[in-house]
Amino acid sequence: MSGELTGGTSGGTSGELSGGTSGGATGALSGGVRASWPLYEVFVRGKRGLNHVHVGSLRAPDDETALRHARDLYTRRNEGVSIWVTRSDHITASSPDEKDPFFAPSGDKVYRHPTFYEIPDDVPHM
Amino acid sequence: MSHDNPYEALGGDGDARWAFGTGFTDPLAGVDTTAPAGVDGGDLAAYCLMLGDDALVMSHRLQEWCTRAPELEEEVALANIALDLLGQARLLLARAGQADGGGRSEDDLAFLRDAPDFRNVRLVEAANGDFARSMARLLVFAVWRLALLDRLAGSRDPVLAAVAAKGVKEVAYHRDYAAGWVVRLGDGTAYSRERMKEGLAAVWPLVAELFVPHEVELRLARAGVAVDPSQLRAEFDAVLDQVLDAARLTRPDAARPGEADAAQEGPADAAPAGAGGRDGRHGTELDEVLSVMQSVARALPGATW
Amino acid sequence: MSAADETSRLEEHFDRTIAREQRIEPRDWMPDGYRRTLVRQISQHAHSEIIGMQPEGEWITRAPSLRRKAILLAKVQDEAGHGLYLYSAAETLGADRDELTAMLIDGRQKYSSIFNYPTLSFADVGVIGWLVDGAAICNQVPLCRSSYGPYARAMIRICKEESFHQRQGYELLMTMMRGTPEQRAMVQDAVDRWWWPSLMMFGPPDHDSPNTARSMAWKVKRHTNDELRQRFVDMTVPQAEALGVRLPDPDLRWNAERGHYDFGEVDWAEFRRVIGGDGPCNARRIAVRRAAHDDGAWVREAAAAHAARQADRAGRGAAA
Numbered sequence: 001m002s003g004e005l006t007g008g009t010s011g012g013t014s015g016e017l018s019g020g021t022s023g024g025a026t027g028a029l030s031g032g033v034r035a036s037w038p039l040y041e042v043f044v045r046g047k048r049g050l051n052h053v054h055v056g057s058l059r060a061p062d063d064e065t066a067l068r069h070a071r072d073l074y075t076r077r078n079e080g081v082s083i084w085v086t087r088s089d090h091i092t093a094s095s096p097d098e099k100d101p102f103f104a105p106s107g108d109k110v111y112r113h114p115t116f117y118e119i120p121d122d123v124p125h126m
Numbered sequence: 127m128s129h130d131n132p133y134e135a136l137g138g139d140g141d142a143r144w145a146f147g148t149g150f151t152d153p154l155a156g157v158d159t160t161a162p163a164g165v166d167g168g169d170l171a172a173y174c175l176m177l178g179d180d181a182l183v184m185s186h187r188l189q190e191w192c193t194r195a196p197e198l199e200e201e202v203a204l205a206n207i208a209l210d211l212l213g214q215a216r217l218l219l220a221r222a223g224q225a226d227g228g229g230r231s232e233d234d235l236a237f238l239r240d241a242p243d244f245r246n247v248r249l250v251e252a253a254n255g256d257f258a259r260s261m262a263r264l265l266v267f268a269v270w271r272l273a274l275l276d277r278l279a280g281s282r283d284p285v286l287a288a289v290a291a292k293g294v295k296e297v298a299y300h301r302d303y304a305a306g307w308v309v310r311l312g313d314g315t316a317y318s319r320e321r322m323k324e325g326l327a328a329v330w331p332l333v334a335e336l337f338v339p340h341e342v343e344l345r346l347a348r349a350g351v352a353v354d355p356s357q358l359r360a361e362f363d364a365v366l367d368q369v370l371d372a373a374r375l376t377r378p379d380a381a382r383p384g385e386a387d388a389a390q391e392g393p394a395d396a397a398p399a400g401a402g403g404r405d406g407r408h409g410t411e412l413d414e415v416l417s418v419m420q421s422v423a424r425a426l427p428g429a430t431w
Numbered sequence: 432m433s434a435a436d437e438t439s440r441l442e443e444h445f446d447r448t449i450a451r452e453q454r455i456e457p458r459d460w461m462p463d464g465y466r467r468t469l470v471r472q473i474s475q476h477a478h479s480e481i482i483g484m485q486p487e488g489e490w491i492t493r494a495p496s497l498r499r500k501a502i503l504l505a506k507v508q509d510e511a512g513h514g515l516y517l518y519s520a521a522e523t524l525g526a527d528r529d530e531l532t533a534m535l536i537d538g539r540q541k542y543s544s545i546f547n548y549p550t551l552s553f554a555d556v557g558v559i560g561w562l563v564d565g566a567a568i569c570n571q572v573p574l575c576r577s578s579y580g581p582y583a584r585a586m587i588r589i590c591k592e593e594s595f596h597q598r599q600g601y602e603l604l605m606t607m608m609r610g611t612p613e614q615r616a617m618v619q620d621a622v623d624r625w626w627w628p629s630l631m632m633f634g635p636p637d638h639d640s641p642n643t644a645r646s647m648a649w650k651v652k653r654h655t656n657d658e659l660r661q662r663f664v665d666m667t668v669p670q671a672e673a674l675g676v677r678l679p680d681p682d683l684r685w686n687a688e689r690g691h692y693d694f695g696e697v698d699w700a701e702f703r704r705v706i707g708g709d710g711p712c713n714a715r716r717i718a719v720r721r722a723a724h725d726d727g728a729w730v731r732e733a734a735a736a737h738a739a740r741q742a743d744r745a746g747r748g749a750a751a
Contacts, residue, residue: 196727
């Protein structure tokens with residue numbers, strides 16, 4: 001379903017990234033109220049004995065709602081797991097290739113996601 | 127799993143963490159369904175219909191939000207609540223069908239009864255209105271139902287007790303969800319505050335009926351099976367005031383001292399006995415709900431789904 | 432070292448990472464074209480999930496049994512969840528969900544054309560599960576190995592849930608085929624209407640798909656449109672036979688030499704028409720999404736205003 005619309009969709013992609021990172025994650029009220037909610041990262045402990053693992057992100061107006069949305073979205077009605085949420089802009093991340101000679105400043109744009117993704121044990125072939 | 131083979135992706139791995147919502151089996155499997163001694167089957171069935179219809183119609187109104195919610199995260203949350211209530215409705219309707227000995231299934235009861243045979247309170251059949259009004263209604267409903275289920279968990283009827291025990295956890299979540307929105311909208315922008323006030327005012331006339339006991343409820347309450355709803359008002363008021371306080375709002379009746387007390391004492395003014403949804407007296411809004419909900423089932427009599 | 436040298440060395444490193452079947456992660460250097468292709472692909476996929484809630488969502492309140500109602504509600508809820516996983520992946524590339532939504536509702540970005548067809552009976556719910564979700568699985572399972580990490584991980588989760596969707600659809604159809612003659616006719620009618628649009632879901636034929644080669648080189652895409660379409664047909668024909676429905680293609684027959692089913696030519700003019708905005712439901716689908724977004728604006732604003740006020744109060748409390 002995804003990239004299969006190539007026929008009719010060329011164009012319209014420029015500008016997608018322009019300023020895409022500018023302040024969208026803040027939700028701050030500068031002058032007027034910004035309707036968009038800040039981005040949160042979600043970490044789930046799938047079961048006891050495992051680390052919390054990053055599972056994705058979501059948008060919420062505040063911490064408490066973020067936790068609630070995380071439960072709805074990433075664990076649906078499954079009880080007994082532990083969830084952490086944190087504002088994406090509160091995460092400080094290293095660059096994945098920081099010791100790599102090929103790493104360059106141009107690769108260091110702070111995009112919205114942390115880089116320490118882990119793959120849960122039950123995901124094969126990753 | 128080889129990701130190149132679509133068949134394997136279809137394989138039945140039983141990992142319930144992924145395949146949400148697959149547990150749709152006989153709702154009453156494994157529960158002792160014998161009616162408690164000395165309890166009239168007709169009364170028990172009528173009571174199950176009351177609580178079941180409340181959940182069914184409330185779920186329907188929440189389903190109407192689907193694809194229309196103010197944000198995608200709310201789509202997921204509202205669907206969760208609708209699913210919980212639908213689950214409660216199925217258990218209660220199945221119990222009703224069994225208790226009166228008529229052998230009607232949950233689907234017979236949901237799809238083949240006419241409006242006058244529905245026993246839900248009018249609060250749940252009212253149209254959604256905007257998001258503020260929907261949240262006001264959900265808050266009122268959940269605060270009331272939570273107080274009710276909390277007591278019903280001690281019922282002498284094992285099925286009602288089991289349904290209530292499960293429902294308490296669910297409805298506590300619904301209450302917190304609605305409370306969160308009432309606070310955010312009440313204490314949000316000037317516009318949202320206005321919407322929230324209007325939403326509360328629109329819902330408020332339907333509140334008194336929630337606490338008017340039906341004779342079936344009174345009989346079963348005396349038998350230790352049901353809950354007398356008139357006993358729930360104090361808890362309801364206390365919880366609601368707490369939420370409204372955080373939202374910097376007041377109960378619509380608070381400006382007129384004495385009225386809340388009157389409602390607490392009985393059915394004298396707003397909803398006289400015999401005139402409420404528990405007796406099958408409904409507004410045209412329930413007709414609208416049923417004309418949609420029952421349309422496919424009734425168009426194809428004898429079909430299997 | 433000149434900037435050009437630097438870029439070419441970064442590109443070399445990127446190419447080697449891909450060649451080693453390693454994943455590209457959000458803050459890695461990547462060619463602009465790779466980023467643009469992914470943002471387009473992932474956001475169109477996300478839009479498709481969200482718009483895809485509508486054709487089936489219309490039947491939730493009308494579902495003819497409470498069990499079917501619960502299953503359908505859970506399914507449509509999953510689709511909202513899939514959309515969110517995918518927007519989340521797109522945001523790792525620097526895209527903003529608000530902007531993507533704006534591009535969807537003002538027509539600058541597309542979604543899968545399949546959702547521009549109407550759902551005319553409850554049998555459509557089953558056929559969408561069987562054919563549309565089946566086609567989606569064929570398309571999406573290979574994407575679990577996409578070179579872009581967040582997309583691949585989102586797809587793993589989505590594919591698991593899609594398999595539940597396909598099973599429930601097929602099971603509904605089996606039940607209906609065991610029901611009344613009227614129900615069987617409903618199923619056949621729905622299959623007749625959805626078969627060809629389902630084949631269109633794999634996109635234009637390879638000779639007419641200019642971006643395929645590059646997407647495959649980047650391992651954003653793993654198989655060509657025609658390969659996936661063939662795989663879907665091969666998988667579906669025996670399922671149709673087991674169900675007892677006829678697929679509406681007189682040219683459909685087993686080709687022992689190829690080891691595949693031959694099938695007729697898709698109406699590509701119709702495909703282009705629907706993609707171009709002239710399908711039966713394009714306007715309605717966008718109108719519903721736009722209305723939800725616009726009508727919800729004051730709610731989202733209120734929540735943001737409340738959160739800001741709370742933060743303000745907390746700040747003052749801490750300062751005091």
